[in-house]
Amino acid sequence: MRKTLIIAMVLLLLSSGISTANPGGEGDALRSMECGGSCHGDAGSSDISPSTISIIVDDEVWAGLFTTVSVVVEGVEPSSKRLVGVFLLTNENGAKDTPAHEGWTIVSDANGGTNNYVELEYPRDADSLTFTWILRAPDAPIEHNLLATVHHGSEDGGNAFQGQSETIVIDVWTPPENLARLAADWEPPAVRDIGEQTTISLETEDVTSFTAEYRIDGGEPVSLLVSDGSFTLPAAVNPGVVEWRAHLEGDGPDQTTVWFRIVAAEPAWEVDETALYLQAFALLFLFAGLVVMQRPSNGVDMKSYDHTNQVPAMDTVANSMYGGAAEIFTQPLQTHSGPPLPPSGLPAGWTMEQWQHYGQEHLDSILREGVQ
């Protein structure tokens, strides 16, 4: 039994892989590099990633308008989970380094969220992996820095890897005053459920008309029918990304927007939380009740570790040696005033009281009979 248990435990322990950090990833989030450094910055358990990282930015970046930033990672040898995480940062300080700290607004990331740290699965047959962010540029028309770091595990499950791109400088320009543009407070949708069409209504400034088109997987653009300032993207059949953009025309310079990305995903798992919480409490009371219902056997608690009944004060036998504290020992000793009893005890039919009064006479008569 014991050997079987030990073998079972050892087998269970051996079934786990040996790995560092979180092979399942940390999940997308808005994080500073401090987080990545705490997991992958230790020289004893991390190495420099052999991958190459490059950042691609639009040629013209207008202050306050949308722009695309792509981080291309090549040559990664990830762990068996094949997860690769990328930070989009504004400096190497390790803190206060998210795009938001420099005035950038993340409109959508590679997974349809609004995070600067994103994880994607590295395809087995791919040479590179591209992380794309849609950002709204800062309002300040000055130079801004951007860099990216990559984080991944290793094929053998050993050390984690961290790599860093070169810091690029982006010139943010003041847009022409009457540039046809999207409204400053308009935000594009970034996610949708599979099987749902998406109608997008553009809010614009200095625009007299526009056309729209979409593409899938970087393929040929397909024109969309625009009606009353809106157009509809066809429903997605599978999880993936559909890109769309608009050509804005007005009295001033025309503008073609960036390729906006909309990620189609399986509908999120939903549950009736009221039913779930009610069931949780129901199970709590049910199990507590079922256990308590198993009445104690005989109602006697056999406390094997409780020796309080074994001390001399409670032990009537042992206590007899001390004169007795129990009632039986506190009673006065029975004494009699008659002669000592013969070895055979009281004669047959005699009581102790008779012996006290007539015992000596009985002994004397026996003695006389013996002399005669």
Next chain:
Amino acid sequence: MISAGTLHAISTELVVGMFVLSGFCFLLCMLDKGPEVKANVAHWALLGGLLATPAAIITGVLAAPGEGIENPLLANKLLLSMSAVGLAIGVLLRRRMGAEVDRLHSGMGMVSVGLILFTAGIGGEFARGETLIFFIPKETVFLFPIWVSAIILILGMVILGKSAIQHRG
């Protein structure tokens, strides 16, 4: 400012540590091996783990991404941890009523500990994508209709109340 995730890690380690100690002592009780204090340690450790469990649940809910329960793993964690808490409360109450620490009692304590460890295993899968209990399906949630849960809830309360009255009597 300490994040809910960090507090959840602390409270979870408290819960799991105490429950594991309790489970080990219940195992010794079942095998009738080990020191005589094992029954006391089992129940006190169970109580300690029980006290830390609400903190683990609350910080876990706060640390979970998104709003509400959006993952079947989280739903199963909730159901399992509450079942474990119910079993642990029952074991402690039963002991207080004078139950002998026999195989049945030890077994129920170990089931409670097992459910907490299963819950922790699901947490590992949710947070890090891997767990020792990879062979157990965890993404299927058995959810009763509300009326069934309500009946079970009332049933549990009645059983508990009746047992308490009988014990006092």
